[in-house]
Amino acid sequence: MKLGVNIDHIAVLREARKINDPDPVEALGILKLAGADQVTIHLREDRRHICDEDAELIVQKSQLPVNLECSTQSEIIEIICRLKPHRATLVPEKREEVTTEGGLDIITYEESVLTAIERLHAHEIEVSLFIDPDLEAITRSDALGADWIELHTGTYANIYAMLFSGLHNSRHSVKELELPRHTLKTRLDESLTALKTAASHASSMGLKVAAGHGLNYQNVEAILDIDAVEELNIGQSIVARSVFTGLERAVKEMKALIR
Ligand code: PXP
Numbered sequence: 001m002k003l004g005v006n007i008d009h010i011a012v013l014r015e016a017r018k019i020n021d022p023d024p025v026e027a028l029g030i031l032k033l034a035g036a037d038q039v040t041i042h043l044r045e046d047r048r049h050i051c052d053e054d055a056e057l058i059v060q061k062s063q064l065p066v067n068l069e070c071s072t073q074s075e076i077i078e079i080i081c082r083l084k085p086h087r088a089t090l091v092p093e094k095r096e097e098v099t100t101e102g103g104l105d106i107i108t109y110e111e112s113v114l115t116a117i118e119r120l121h122a123h124e125i126e127v128s129l130f131i132d133p134d135l136e137a138i139t140r141s142d143a144l145g146a147d148w149i150e151l152h153t154g155t156y157a158n159i160y161a162m163l164f165s166g167l168h169n170s171r172h173s174v175k176e177l178e179l180p181r182h183t184l185k186t187r188l189d190e191s192l193t194a195l196k197t198a199a200s201h202a203s204s205m206g207l208k209v210a211a212g213h214g215l216n217y218q219n220v221e222a223i224l225d226i227d228a229v230e231e232l233n234i235g236q237s238i239v240a241r242s243v244f245t246g247l248e249r250a251v252k253e254m255k256a257l258i259r
């Protein structure tokens with residue numbers, strides 16, 4: 001199973017101060033050394049983290065394949081066609097959302113998805129569609145000519161968090177958090193079955209299958225058992241963990257300077 005590392009959150013930290021540090025471009029060499037298989041970034045319409053210059057430099061300098069996530073908006077697709085990353089992953093985007101909530105509705109927005117796929121293919125960029133584990137959406141993805149689908153694992157990750165850490169996030173109400181454990185366990189099993197069924201269906205149609213969103217060091221194990229999934233794209237949990245795996249050294253370096 002391959003790992004694409006999403007480095008948007010490095011740019012989130014930079015944007016908190018509007019300075020040049022930490023620079024996501026600097027992460028490229030570390031990702032390669034650490035054995036990542038792909039670098040993933042999301043050029044959002046509002047440019048809240050990765051900006052055009054980052055995307056351009058990352059595509060230019062990365063020794064790993066670049067998976068560029070984007071909406072189907074015409075101007076954004078034009079930029080992606082010019083940058084020519086290895087892959088474009090079409091995702092839904094809402095300005096008010098904190099992160100990508102739910103998969104792309106390719107049934108309602110079929111026309112704009114098809115236009116984006118055709119333009120990207122004309123520039124020899126392979127296309128992935130970020131969708132919920134829904135069989136009809138998978139069949140449509142194939143009909144529209146997608147090369148990959150990426151299954152949204154957010155529902156699974158949210159239920160896992162509620163069941164094992166008592167956490168909930170914005171996609172779930174506090175009411176759901178109060179569900180009895182056995183109901184949460186049933187929902188977790190159902191969400192995993194949906195991912196497995198969706199992955200097999202896509203793979204049997206000849207689509208390549210990735211998965212991602214909300215995956216972390218605890219919940220990733222069950223996803224690794226899904227044979228048809230070839231790749232995971234993980235961002236937030238890796239960048240969050242790197243703060244703690246790197247903090248001791250960072251403090252020691254500053255202490256040494258002060259001494
Ligand atoms: N895959 C896609 C298509 C995404 O939009 C995201 C979030 O940007 C991820 C994977 C990574 O999600 P997370 O940061 O929760 O690991």
